[in-house]
Amino acid sequence: MTSLLSRLCLCLFVLRIFVTVIQGEFVDLPPNGSMRSLAEEETVLPCHYQPSGNDVVVQVTWYKEKSDGTKEQIILAHHINGQTAFGPWSRRVRFRSSEPTVDSSLVIMSTEVSDEGKYICHISTFPSGNFENEMSLIVWTIPISSLEPVILVEGQSYRQAASCRSIARPSPRISWDTDLNGQSINRSSDNGAVSSHYSLHPLRSMNGKKLDCLVWHVTSPTPRRLRNRLVVHFPPHVEVSSNNKDWSVGLENAALSCVSGGNPKPQSFTWIRKDSELPEGVIPHPNGTLIFGRPLSLSDRGIYKCVAKNEVGEANAEMEIVVTDSSERQIFPENMLMLIVGGVAGGLLILMLIIVITVTCHHKRKNTKLEKELTEKKEEISTLSRQASFRRVNSISTDTRGATEENIPLRVEGTLRTSLSSLGQETRFHPPLTPSPFPTIQSTEIVRQLNGSVIIPTDGGSRPGSVTKNHQHPPMSCTYPPVTDDEDEVDEGLGGPASQEHPDDQDSETNSSQVSEAHSTRYQQTNGMFRPKPRPSPSGISPHASLIHKAQIV
Known part of the structure; x- marks a missing residue:
């Protein structure tokens, strides 16, 4: 039993191969058995059958399958009797070839959306019989779009500014191209229609801004642009200007212009002169110009006001005209x-x-500065001169070891005179006082006070390195009156003004004569040298004691 079934299957398989070889076939079929077409355009449904062997195509018939499953005959072509179209298809369809039995493709001359559906190409051959090929037709439509702008008024609340609609198969997509700050709301329906509404808060600055609607669809690689400009109405704004800056009596062709803006543009202009009527001979024009048709006069002075109106509101502006006389x-x-x-x-x-x-x-400040500097320099030079004078006095040797009694007073007096003359001070010498009968011990501090801080040692050891020897001299009190400094002078050795004449030179000469007289009473000249006159020595005083006259320098 199993072998019998195997043999039967093998026979059927061979028979099928044999039938396939001798049977014809459909060529140039659409992929996946489906086609797309656009509405209102020509659509070609391909059907090309190649018979095999001795088969002959006798008749070709096209059918459309309805929604209830029945078939609607469209057109028929017989190889002898010709072709026939049926019903409403007779004016809309035809065969692409003049020999329908060779090329049976069907042409729909103006495709409609209702043409979408399944179509059947039926081929009748002799002697093989009938053959069929089915295909589906999808009909697309180009989008039909529209844009409806809305006129807005400045100051209105948030509302719709534009509306865009489109319908197509399949349904399109809508977007907006704008720089405005707003929001869109999209809606769609089952029949392929979509709509979009763009809303915003209207402002004057938005007037004339771009608000384009873009429609996207599969039938086009780029979107379709519906151009639109936003319209916002607002009241006018007015400015008054003059064609002349100097308004004087007798000026001709004077005019005032009322320049106004706004949306829509003002269509009405009114001129008014405050506190009085317009002068005679002044002509207002509809474009907002006020022309003075005569030479100006003083009566044309005043404040002129222009009022402009449009559909939304009105605005005004003023200008004062001053007419001057030529003499003024x-x-x-x-x-x-x-x-x-x-x-x-x-x-x-x-x-x-x-x-x-x-x-x-500037000069006062400069002179003050120079005087200050000169005073400082003068004080510095005076200080240096006094120090030099003190050093000159101290430089005189007071060592009395090799001096005799007769030379000591002269040496001291000569030293004092030289020092005082170098200082250029007023000097008055008095005769030395008589020695006191009582011994007097003077300390170094007392000597310093008497000599202006110059210490004259009594032991003759004023120089460093000298051998100090104690000589007992009889104490004696010899005091000269103090020397006063009327004015600090600079030593000649330092280049100071000590060599110049001084108002007290006459007093110095008098003092010198007095000193000479005192010396003549005390001393005598022997062999060109002054020696003290012999006189009795008081008791208690050594005859070898030295008599030193000290002068106090202040």
Whole structure:
């Protein structure tokens, strides 16, 4: 039994191969058995059958399958009797080839959306019989779009500014191309229609801005652009201008212009003169210009007001016109020239005063500075001169070891005279006082006070390295009156002014004569040298004691 079934299957398989070889086939079929077409365009449904062997195509018939499953005959072509179209298809369809039995493709001349569906190509051959090929037709439509702008008014609340609609198969997509700050709402329906509404808050600055609607669909690689500009109405704004800056009596062709903006543009202009009527001979024009048709006069003065109106509101602006007389106009520049010249002269005078005061103050400051520096230098030179004089006095040797009684007083007096003359001070010498009968011990501090801080040692050891020897001299009190410094002088050795004449030179000469007289009473000249006259020595005093006259320097 199993072998019988195997043999039967093998026979059927061979028979099928044999039938396939001798049977014809459909060529140039659409992929996946489906086609797409656009509405209102020509659509071609391909059907090309190639018979095999001795088969002959006798008849070709096209059918459309309805929604209820029945078939609607469209067109028929017989190889002898010709072709026939049925019903409403007779004016809409035809065969692509003049020999339908060879190329049976069907042409729908103007495709409609209702043409979408399944189509059947039926081929009748002899002697093989009938053959069929099915295909589906999808009909697309190009989007039908529209844009409806909305006129807005400044100050209105948030509302719709534009509406865009489109319908197509399949359904399109809508977007907006704009820089405005708003929001869109999209809606769609089952029949392929979509709509979008763009809403915003209207402002004056938005007027004329771009608000384009873009429609996207599979039938086009780029979107379709519906161009639109936003319209926002707002009240006008007005400015008044003049064609002349100087309004004077007798001026001709004077005019005022009322420049206005707004959306829509104002269509009505009204001119008013405050506190009075418009002068005679003044003509207002519809474009907002006020023309003075005669020469100006003083009566044309006043404040002129322009009022502009549009559909939204109105606005006004004012301008004051001052008409001057020609005589006043000539006097005014002359007065102005005088004022300008006077102002310039006053400014120059003030500038010169400021310069003089500044230079004077500068020189005063400079002189003060120089005087201060000169005073400091003078004090410094005076200090140096006094120090030099003190050093000169101290440089005189007070060593009395090799001196005799007769030479010591002369040496001391000569030293004092030389020192005082170098200082250039007023000096008055008095005769030395008589020695005190009582011994007096003077300390180094007392000697320093008497000699102006110059210590004259009594032991003769004023120089470093000298051998100190104690000589007992009889104490004696010899005091000269103090020497006063009327003015500090600089030593000649330091280049100071000590060599110049001094008002007290006459007093110095008198003092010198008095000193000479005192010396003549005390001393005698022997062999060109002054020696003390012999006199009795008081008791208690050594005859070899030295008599030293000390002068106090202040």
